[in-house]
Amino acid sequence: MAARLGGHALTVDLNRDPAQAFAPGPDVVIDAAGPFQTYGADPYSLARLCLAHGAHYLDLSDDAGFTEGITTLDGQARAAGLCLLSGASSVPGLSSAVVADLCRGLDEVLLIDSAILPGNRAPRGRSVMAGIASQLGR
Numbered sequence: 073m074a075a076r077l078g079g080h081a082l083t084v085d086l087n088r089d090p091a092q093a094f095a096p097g098p099d100v101v102i103d104a105a106g107p108f109q110t111y112g113a114d115p116y117s118l119a120r121l122c123l124a125h126g127a128h129y130l131d132l133s134d135d136a137g138f139t140e141g142i143t144t145l146d147g148q149a150r151a152a153g154l155c156l157l158s159g160a161s162s163v164p165g166l167s168s169a170v171v172a173d174l175c176r177g178l179d180e181v182l183l184i185d186s187a188i189l190p191g192n193r194a195p196r197g198r199s200v201m202a203g204i205a206s207q208l209g210r
Contacts, residue, residue: 086111090118094125101127107203108133108158119145119156128154132161134203139164 074081084093086105093101101122108115108131115138122129123145133139139159149156159165167186175181 090121098127101129103131106199107206108138109135109206116142116145123148123152129156130160131158133158134161134163
């Protein structure tokens with residue numbers, strides 16, 4: 073897909089050297105690594121680096137706390153003319169769009185319940201399993 077869009081993919085170890093992601097001077101950084109809720113002391117370090125390097129940021133987080141927390145950077149992003157977007161995953165991104173459409177014209181919504189599950193044939197790598205396990209018991 074990157075080649076079709078005139079770009080290229082870059083593999084970066086976010087735990088060792090996240091600034092390496094900015095070597096090619098990207099306009100947009102898409103973080104699909106996760107699990108975002110386990111990023112450590114500054115879970116928004118990559119988003120902050122995007123601000124510092126003038127790049128837009130998008131992540132595929134499905135962790136509500138992480139996704140809500142990115143709003144702390146909203147003022148800085150707006151001042152820089154940049155977009156920092158979190159939660160562009162199936163949940164909450166796509167599910168929220170579906171809910172908004174289904175609720176159009178309703179006077180009241182009492183409950184919305186959604187879930188995300190890996191597909192039968194989808195690879196279940198370390199990030200997927202860590203993300204699911206981190207929410208056990210909640």
